[in-house]
Amino acid sequence: MFEGTPKPSGLRKGLTSYGDEGFSLFLRKAFIKGAGFTDEALDRPVIGIANTASAYNACHGNVEQLMVALKRGIMLAGGLPMEFPTISVHESFASPTSMYLRNLMSMDTEEMIRAQPMDSVVLIGGCDKTVPAQLMGAASAGIPTIQLITGSMLTGSHRSERVGACTDCRRYWAKFRAQEVDEEEIAQVNNQLVASVGTCSVMGTASTMACVAEALGIAVTGGASPPAVTSARMRVAELTGQRAVEIAKSKLGIEKILTPKAFENAMRVLLSIGGSTNGIIHLTAIAGRMGIDLDLARLDQMSRETPVLLDLKPSGQFYMEDFHAAGGMPELLQELRPLLHLDAMTISGKTLGEEMALYPPRFAQNVIKTVQNPIFPQGGIAVLKGNLAPGGAIIKQSAARQDLMEVEARAVVFENVADLVARLDSPDLDVLATDVLVLKNIGPKGAPGMPEAGYIPIPLKLARQGVKDMLRISDGRMSGTAAGTVVLHVTPEAAIGGPLAYVQSGDKIRLSVKNRELTLLVSEAELAQRVKRHPVKEPSAPRGYLKLFLETVNQADKGVDFDFLRAKK
Numbered sequence: 001m002f003e004g005t006p007k008p009s010g011l012r013k014g015l016t017s018y019g020d021e022g023f024s025l026f027l028r029k030a031f032i033k034g035a036g037f038t039d040e041a042l043d044r045p046v047i048g049i050a051n052t053a054s055a056y057n058a059c060h061g062n063v064e065q066l067m068v069a070l071k072r073g074i075m076l077a078g079g080l081p082m083e084f085p086t087i088s089v090h091e092s093f094a095s096p097t098s099m100y101l102r103n104l105m106s107m108d109t110e111e112m113i114r115a116q117p118m119d120s121v122v123l124i125g126g127c128d129k130t131v132p133a134q135l136m137g138a139a140s141a142g143i144p145t146i147q148l149i150t151g152s153m154l155t156g157s158h159r160s161e162r163v164g165a166c167t168d169c170r171r172y173w174a175k176f177r178a179q180e181v182d183e184e185e186i187a188q189v190n191n192q193l194v195a196s197v198g199t200c201s202v203m204g205t206a207s208t209m210a211c212v213a214e215a216l217g218i219a220v221t222g223g224a225s226p227p228a229v230t231s232a233r234m235r236v237a238e239l240t241g242q243r244a245v246e247i248a249k250s251k252l253g254i255e256k257i258l259t260p261k262a263f264e265n266a267m268r269v270l271l272s273i274g275g276s277t278n279g280i281i282h283l284t285a286i287a288g289r290m291g292i293d294l295d296l297a298r299l300d301q302m303s304r305e306t307p308v309l310l311d312l313k314p315s316g317q318f319y320m321e322d323f324h325a326a327g328g329m330p331e332l333l334q335e336l337r338p339l340l341h342l343d344a345m346t347i348s349g350k351t352l353g354e355e356m357a358l359y360p361p362r363f364a365q366n367v368i369k370t371v372q373n374p375i376f377p378q379g380g381i382a383v384l385k386g387n388l389a390p391g392g393a394i395i396k397q398s399a400a401r402q403d404l405m406e407v408e409a410r411a412v413v414f415e416n417v418a419d420l421v422a423r424l425d426s427p428d429l430d431v432l433a434t435d436v437l438v439l440k441n442i443g444p445k446g447a448p449g450m451p452e453a454g455y456i457p458i459p460l461k462l463a464r465q466g467v468k469d470m471l472r473i474s475d476g477r478m479s480g481t482a483a484g485t486v487v488l489h490v491t492p493e494a495a496i497g498g499p500l501a502y503v504q505s506g507d508k509i510r511l512s513v514k515n516r517e518l519t520l521l522v523s524e525a526e527l528a529q530r531v532k533r534h535p536v537k538e539p540s541a542p543r544g545y546l547k548l549f550l551e552t553v554n555q556a557d558k559g560v561d562f563d564f565l566r567a568k569k
């Protein structure tokens with residue numbers, strides 16, 4: 001009863017080291033029985049549940065209900081659910097930025113999966129950084145894994161206009177800055193933007209990662225789209241519990257799911273949903289944990305042949321609950337079928353193609369478009385190259401203004417966020433609507449943590465003239481819920497001496513999305529002089545997590561993961 005077995009499972013896995021395995025198991029059982037478990041229960045496959053409920057995270061505000069359905073599913077299938085807490089990160093409650101903490105959350109997730117006995121693990125996540133962090137951690141821990149998404153929030157209504165976080169947050173805030181709405185109205189809008197618990201209701205990073213998880217085959221079919229407070233979401237949780245026991249019994253490891261083909265399917269979906277630009281950073285980081293390199297050139301090639309099909313904000317007009325009513329991912333995947341690797345394995349134990357054979361037939365609706373009649377003829381994201389971004393940069397072309405994507409513009413430069421805050425709204429700022437706003441030092445090391453400050457607000461004096469969009473360039477990120485002509489992830493970043501560090505106000509920059517070009521029109525000799533005059537000193541810290549972060553974080557093209565966390569090939 002207390003002997004170890006050659007291939008331990010359940011409670012016998014990962015025994016604490018006392019130099020006597022029998023005693024270790026005896027002690028473990030004694031303690032867990034203190035919580036009222038019987039030997040019969042303890043002999044079942046153990047299903048770990050990473051619980052990310054937090055009072056600071058309303059995007060996970062339904063975890064308690066999900067847990068009931070999930071545990072029911074686990075027990076119906078003969079498993080023993082064991083929930084454990086991990087770090088939870090919410091976008092607007094994480095300082096300096098949630099991205100700074102994503103890798104820490106992934107380490108917590110990895111080590112708690114590794115340290116505690118479980119035959120498979122269910123990851124409950126939803127808010128932007130949580131799903132990537134969980135998948136990164138689970139990929140490194142290497143046990144059978146399934147992702148349960150918390151689901152999107154409901155939309156609200158302001159003066160009969162439908163609104164939802166957070167594309168409409170930004171739209172109304174821009175109106176407030178332009179004095180188109182007053183203090184009283186903006187306070188009313190604030191009450192309506194988040195109508196329930198759940199993740200942002202548009203195709204932001206959370207919705208993108210939900211769709212990406214389903215495309216990777218690591219979430220149940222149809223698991224991406226049900227809103228957080230619906231019965232459909234609860235049924236997804238129950239089914240997830242059943243699947244978690246099946247993959248524990250069949251030992252369907254995460255390495256059989258997260259394959260190069262699965263990542264290509266996920267990239268197709270990212271492009272076709274007009275997904276968040278953050279999605280490519282997170283996918284790159286998750287793939288890196290499996291020893292797989294995602295190539296920006298391949299992403300761009302796929303982008304040229306993958307149209308945007310989903311009419312959701314910020315690229316289109318609808319919300320996640322509409323996507324769900326329109327059939328969700330099964331409908332979308334059927335339209336993408338010729339572009340997918342159908343032999344990729346999923347956590348159902350069936351290939352994607354076998355799963356798709358069980359989907360209901362497509363039906364007429366106006367949220368998921370056809371390949372013949374797309375929202376945008378190419379993928380949502382285009383990859384740019386040039387002397388300003390030797391390691392690449394990206395633009396969400398499906399949410400940009402067409403006439404701003406082929407321009408030569410005069411640079412108006414801000415050295416960092418503090419400089420931006422100090423000068424952006426000054427009436428003395430020398431800026432025209434035809435200029436390009438350049439923001440430096442918001443990359444992985446610069447800010448640090450690569451904040452979503454790349455969506456630079458329109459300078460006040462232009463906003464009040466009615467200017468809604470301008471070309472903007474930075475080494476930072478942008479919220480998936482934002483729209484505009486915004487070049488992001490310029491690599492290498494300014495803080496480590498990338499060419500962006502040497503751009504000056506008045507320089508000319510050429511953007512040609514058609515040619516995938518981002519060029520600083522300054523001679524090499526002049527740039528060399530600037531490097532000599534103002535050499536860049538990389539940021540450092542004396543201790544703690546910040547020191548670890550600054551010394552080991554990779555650039556955007558490597559997923560902003562820590563270098564020591566990527567799998568060795």
Ligand code: FES
Nearest residue numbers: 059127199200206
């Ligand atoms: Fe959590 Fe948007 S803030 S998903």
